[in-house]
Amino acid sequence: xxxxxxxxxxxxxxxxxxxRHSSQVLxxxxxxxxxxxxxxxxxxxxxxxxxxxxxxxxxISHLHGDHFLGLFGMINTMNxxxxxxxxxxxxxxxxxxxxxxxxxxCNLVLHFDVEVIEIxxxxxxxxxSATIKVTAMPLEHRIPCIGWLFEEKxxxxxxxYEQCKKLGxxxxxxxxxxxxxxxxxxxxxxxxxxxxxxxxxxxxxYAYITDTLVQPQLKKQISGVNLLYHEATFLHNLESRxxxxxxxxxxxxxxxxxxxxxxxxxxxxxxxRYKDLEAHIxxxxxxxxxxxxxIEGSVFPIK
Amino acid sequence: xxxxxxxxxxxxxxxxxxxRHSSQVLxxxxxxxxxxxxxxxxxxxxxxxxxxxxxxxxxISHLHGDHFLGLFGMINTMNxxxxxxxxxxxxxxxxxxxxxxxxxxCNLVLHFDVEVIEIxxxxxxxxxSATIKVTAMPLEHRIPCIGWLFEEKxxxxxxxYEQCKKLGxxxxxxxxxxxxxxxxxxxxxxxxxxxxxxxxxxxxxYAYITDTLVQPQLKKQISGVNLLYHEATFLHNLESRxxxxxxxxxxxxxxxxxxxxxxxxxxxxxxxRYKDLEAHIxxxxxxxxxxxxxIEGSVFPIK
Numbered sequence: 231x232x233x234x235x236x237x238x239x240x241x242x243x244x245x246x247x248x249x250r251h252s253s254q255v256l257x258x259x260x261x262x263x264x265x266x267x268x269x270x271x272x273x274x275x276x277x278x279x280x281x282x283x284x285x286x287x288x289x290i291s292h293l294h295g296d297h298f299l300g301l302f303g304m305i306n307t308m309n310x311x312x313x314x315x316x317x318x319x320x321x322x323x324x325x326x327x328x329x330x331x332x333x334x335x336c337n338l339v340l341h342f343d344v345e346v347i348e349i350x351x352x353x354x355x356x357x358x359s360a361t362i363k364v365t366a367m368p369l370e371h372r373i374p375c376i377g378w379l380f381e382e383k384x385x386x387x388x389x390x391y392e393q394c395k396k397l398g399x400x401x402x403x404x405x406x407x408x409x410x411x412x413x414x415x416x417x418x419x420x421x422x423x424x425x426x427x428x429x430x431x432x433x434x435x436y437a438y439i440t441d442t443l444v445q446p447q448l449k450k451q452i453s454g455v456n457l458l459y460h461e462a463t464f465l466h467n468l469e470s471r472x473x474x475x476x477x478x479x480x481x482x483x484x485x486x487x488x489x490x491x492x493x494x495x496x497x498x499x500x501x502x503r504y505k506d507l508e509a510h511i512x513x514x515x516x517x518x519x520x521x522x523x524x525i526e527g528s529v530f531p532i533k
Numbered sequence: 534x535x536x537x538x539x540x541x542x543x544x545x546x547x548x549x550x551x552x553r554h555s556s557q558v559l560x561x562x563x564x565x566x567x568x569x570x571x572x573x574x575x576x577x578x579x580x581x582x583x584x585x586x587x588x589x590x591x592x593i594s595h596l597h598g599d600h601f602l603g604l605f606g607m608i609n610t611m612n613x614x615x616x617x618x619x620x621x622x623x624x625x626x627x628x629x630x631x632x633x634x635x636x637x638x639c640n641l642v643l644h645f646d647v648e649v650i651e652i653x654x655x656x657x658x659x660x661x662s663a664t665i666k667v668t669a670m671p672l673e674h675r676i677p678c679i680g681w682l683f684e685e686k687x688x689x690x691x692x693x694y695e696q697c698k699k700l701g702x703x704x705x706x707x708x709x710x711x712x713x714x715x716x717x718x719x720x721x722x723x724x725x726x727x728x729x730x731x732x733x734x735x736x737x738x739y740a741y742i743t744d745t746l747v748q749p750q751l752k753k754q755i756s757g758v759n760l761l762y763h764e765a766t767f768l769h770n771l772e773s774r775x776x777x778x779x780x781x782x783x784x785x786x787x788x789x790x791x792x793x794x795x796x797x798x799x800x801x802x803x804x805x806r807y808k809d810l811e812a813h814i815x816x817x818x819x820x821x822x823x824x825x826x827x828i829e830g831s832v833f834p835i836k
Contacts, residue, residue, distance in 0.1 A: 244613050247579050251606075269606040270573040276550050293638050295609045299602075303554075303572040306598045310547050324638040331634055335596050335627040337676050373640050 231259045233532045238274040240524040243296045244502040251296040264288040271300035290321035292375035316343040322374040323348045351376040369442035371476045377439040387427035436532045444482040449490045457532045462497035480510045484517035498524030534562045536835045541577040543827040546599045547805040554599040567591040574603035593624035595678035619646040625677040626651045654679040672745035674779045680742040690730035747785040752793040760835045765800035783813045787820035801827030
């Protein structure tokens with residue numbers, strides 16, 4: 231089952247010729263989630279061959295323009311292209327009023343449902359399906375801001391068919407064993423579930439953290455995630471500028487990734503002052519070797 | 534003195550891989566005007582090497598998203614890049630509330646003045662400097678919509694120095710003659726101003742008309758403009774679709790251009806159904822030979 235993230239935008243507030251405002255598409259099986267939606271996200275989707283009509287849920291970190299200004303145009307285009315599928319948007323307080331005023335100003339009548347869920351993040355699960363859950367984590371920026379943790383849900387244990395056969399367990403008991411039950415023979419012998427099944431594989435997890443001062447207290451929450459996207463607006467020689475503006479440096483992001491024992495780190499949300507990203511790669515890898523930069527168009531598997 | 538228009542976006546509401554939402558930059562001497570500002574206009578400016586900090590006035594035809602959604606991001610970037618120069622935006626009613634709600638939602642404090650002037654178009658002059666004037670013309674769309682007429686102002690008559698010398702007119706009278714005065718000799722002979730001066734050169738004019746049903750009654754107003762940009766969302770075989778949605782066809786735009794005796798026609802605001810624009814060129818030129826299509830990045834001189 232595919233589980234990967236495509237980078238659509240990696241720039242901080244001032245875009246550049248090659249870098250657009252924050253946006254990513256997270257693909258999980260047949261589901262597509264959009265994470266942040268900077269200006270021009272619909273164009274980036276077209277460039278990268280991503281059908282944005284398939285996006286079911288959008289997670290917006292915060293209401294600074296570089297993270298949500300692409301929403302209005304994308305919703306408008308979805309509507310023009312006869313979308314019927316509902317869309318749910320999770321973000322902080324204020325978006326609903328803004329969308330409503332847009333609709334009324336433009337005299338826009340939507341032919342599909344757009345639900346906006348405004349959240350005060352407190353580690354609550356905001357979305358949950360049979361296979362994935364999404365948790366909202368509080369960040370520390372100039373305005374309320376949310377980090378998103380995407381976690382595959384633990385699958386069922388798999389039946390150890392050979393073992394069951396060897397022990398003579400009847401076929402009709404298989405369904406309850408797969409659901410976690412132990413098995414007791416007619417003569418009272420108990421076979422605990424663990425002896426009859428295999429562990430489900432490890433679940434996969436992805437964390438998206440921008441814009442924020444680095445948050446060491448989140449280490450526990452994101453410990454061991456397979457992939458962490460963390461902002462690194464500045465290099466560490468501009469540490470004080472980063473802190474003044476409630477942003478992080480490459481070094482800070484990488485130390486955090488190492489301490490949280492994540493599988494791989496991608497940094498993004500780069501200031502327009504950086505023409506290339508070699509120094510970011512170097513700074514991050516010196517702290518955490520499995521670091522990369524969020525080049526637009528790149529696809530990072532979560533594995 | 535340069536007087537030209539650069540096409541930044543030529544798509545109707547659904548953008549395509551190659552065509553963006555409506556926007557143009559009009560250069561008049563040292564002044565830069567932006568006409569419409571679809572999503573991604575700031576990126577297009579960067580691509581085409583246009584410094585949008587030099588834009589002093591923005592003219593928005595109407596408040597459908599494909600004509601103004603780039604404003605928020607552009608104002609935000611102008612602010613981040615320390616703009617001090619004031620900006621004036623002319624449009625229909627509703628933008629001011631929307632901008633104000635954006636600023637407060639994003640907690641955005643602007644360091645330069647943005648004045649929004651909301652207009653009910655009635656052929657009034659909305660902007661005037663020593664050298665140019667801009668008139669708001671009512672169009673007929675699904676919501677209030679404005680056509681913009683940019684007219685160079687008539688220059689001063691030039692002194693016919695040889696003629697004045699021949700007639701023995703004293704040097705001290707030259708200034709008043711240049712300002713339009715006649716000259717009377719001491720013995721009462723009157724030399725009318727036209728005999729002492731040359732006509733100023735013809736003034737140059739540009740008209741921008743989108744989104745609308747074709748408006749034959751505007752012929753008089755735009756008669757003889759050097760360059761007309763007119764929407765041609767559809768080809769004429771979709772005439773009824775065009776009229777249902779309050780748009781024009783290529784044929785209609787070209788007949789209008791011919792009747793108004795304009796110098797040159799550019800059509801734009803193309804539906805995403807048209808992969809290339811050959812049929813638009815053919816349809817327009819069959820009615821008005823000096824027709825072209827608004828290819829993004831093209832610069833059209835007004836001459």
